Amino acid sequence: MLALFARDIRLNIRAGGGALTGVIFFLAVIATIPFGVGPDLKLLARIGPAILWIGALLSCLLGLDRLFQADREDGSLDLLVLGNDRHMLALTVLVKCLAHWAGSVLPLVVAAPLLGLFMNMEPLGIGATALTLLVGTPAITFIGAAGAAVAVALPRGGLLISVLVLPLTIPVLIFGVSASYGATANPDPFLQPFLILAALTLFLGVLGPVSAALALQHGTD
Amino acid sequence: MRLIAENLGGERGGDAVFSGIGFALKEGQALVVTGPNGSGKSTLLRVIAGLLPLAEGSVRIEGGGEAFPSVASACHYLGHQNAMKPALSVAENLRFWRDFNGDGQLGVEEALETVGLGGIGHLPFGYLSTGQRRRAAIAKLLVSHRPLWLLDEPTAGLDKASEARFAGLMTRHCTDGGMIVAATHLPLGLDGAKGLMMGEAG
Numbered sequence: 001m002l003a004l005f006a007r008d009i010r011l012n013i014r015a016g017g018g019a020l021t022g023v024i025f026f027l028a029v030i031a032t033i034p035f036g037v038g039p040d041l042k043l044l045a046r047i048g049p050a051i052l053w054i055g056a057l058l059s060c061l062l063g064l065d066r067l068f069q070a071d072r073e074d075g076s077l078d079l080l081v082l083g084n085d086r087h088m089l090a091l092t093v094l095v096k097c098l099a100h101w102a103g104s105v106l107p108l109v110v111a112a113p114l115l116g117l118f119m120n121m122e123p124l125g126i127g128a129t130a131l132t133l134l135v136g137t138p139a140i141t142f143i144g145a146a147g148a149a150v151a152v153a154l155p156r157g158g159l160l161i162s163v164l165v166l167p168l169t170i171p172v173l174i175f176g177v178s179a180s181y182g183a184t185a186n187p188d189p190f191l192q193p194f195l196i197l198a199a200l201t202l203f204l205g206v207l208g209p210v211s212a213a214l215a216l217q218h219g220t221d
Numbered sequence: 222m223r224l225i226a227e228n229l230g231g232e233r234g235g236d237a238v239f240s241g242i243g244f245a246l247k248e249g250q251a252l253v254v255t256g257p258n259g260s261g262k263s264t265l266l267r268v269i270a271g272l273l274p275l276a277e278g279s280v281r282i283e284g285g286g287e288a289f290p291s292v293a294s295a296c297h298y299l300g301h302q303n304a305m306k307p308a309l310s311v312a313e314n315l316r317f318w319r320d321f322n323g324d325g326q327l328g329v330e331e332a333l334e335t336v337g338l339g340g341i342g343h344l345p346f347g348y349l350s351t352g353q354r355r356r357a358a359i360a361k362l363l364v365s366h367r368p369l370w371l372l373d374e375p376t377a378g379l380d381k382a383s384e385a386r387f388a389g390l391m392t393r394h395c396t397d398g399g400m401i402v403a404a405t406h407l408p409l410g411l412d413g414a415k416g417l418m419m420g421e422a423g
Contacts, residue, residue, distance in 0.1 A: 002320075003316070003317050003321050004317070004321055006317075007306070007313075007317045010309065011306055011308055014309070073302075074302050074303065074304055074306065075300050075301070076304045076305075076306070078272055078298060078304070079298065079304050081272065082270060082271070082272070082293045082296070082298055083321065084293060085291055085293060085294035086294065087321070220267075220272045221273065
């Protein structure tokens with residue numbers, strides 16, 4: 001399992017792109033917002049957490065279609081499915097998700113504080129948003145894995161995955177953004193939405209890989 | 222250990238490709254599946270491995286014990302694709318499959334020597350020629366132990382010398398008590414192998 005994690009991370013870095021495409025897209029989205037909204041610093045600071053979250057969500061969806069498709073194209077996926085008796089397939093999927101998250105999504109979380117400055121956010125708000133992204137983005141990867149497994153056989157599955165997965169990520173977005181606001185806006189609570197966000201990640205950490213494994217097992221042809 | 226298939230039927234996209242195929246393999250035996258294109262050789266192998274659902278019949282491993290309870294856990298499947306990553310080096314690819322599959326047998330360097338690729342383990346897999354890629358995929362069969370080899374056109378792209386070397390490897394696998402099911406339309410040089418001819422009508 002550790003071997004699989006190491007392999008996927010290595011591929012992510014070496015194949016060039018994987019990790020960087022997401023960050024560059026994230027940067028592009030956030031950097032254009034101030035130009036579109038105009039030089040109203042108060043407004044930018046107010047919508048900052050929401051914009052960061054939306055940008056991160058869309059960047060997460062960007063690389064998801066390659067999660068299983070690359071393995072399917074070179075035949076590795078068959079062997080991963082055949083290994084089901086030794087390494088339960090859901091666990092294999094979970095490890096692939098974690099590797100994908102660490103390789104492609106974690107850089108987004110790291111970049112978020114810098115991009116928060118573009119939005120004229122306070123240090124506390126930036127910290128809270130980065131923390132909620134750290135806790136919430138794995139959930140997006142886990143749901144995305146189920147979508148990627150369903151669309152694995154489609155050559156242009158990227159858009160379909162985004163359409164399938166986007167409605168399911170809405171709760172994550174809502175609680176992520178409300179926790180980020182809770183840290184700065186005084187009457188709003190921070191802890192409650194943050195805990196629900198953490199619960200969502202844990203719940204989807206089980207549901208996503210299990211359903212993705214089911215889809216992969218029935219999708220081999 | 223025995224591999225038993227009874228009255229197997231397979232389908233592709235709802236159409237039956239073959240039906241009523243049965244065979245039994247004991248330790249040390251090999252089965253060579255031949256037939257024209259489209260007769261269902263690859264489908265048969267994928268059905269045996271469990272990658273495609275059975276349309277009818279059954280296939281099972283007997284006497285595999287704790288280590289090999291099912292066909293999927295007892296087999297190496299070598300399909301048309303080599304299941305190697307072009308961006309990783311040959312040795313990294315093999316080391317990954319050795320760790321993932323478990324039951325280590327030969328070391329990575331040793332396996333590469335055996336297929337005649339000694340000294341190129343550091344090259345990215347993507348740099349290799351078609352025949353070299355196939356040989357690296359064959360080395361994957363050697364790094365971890367499985368009693369049953371399911372081989373789909375294993376010698377595609379190999380030169381004469383490599384074919385002969387691979388025939389030797391298969392013979393040794395059988396002598397050690399392994400089993401082989403190979404789909405091919407080229408002679409594999411396996412002495413005493415059973416034959417199964419797949420016709421248009423199944």
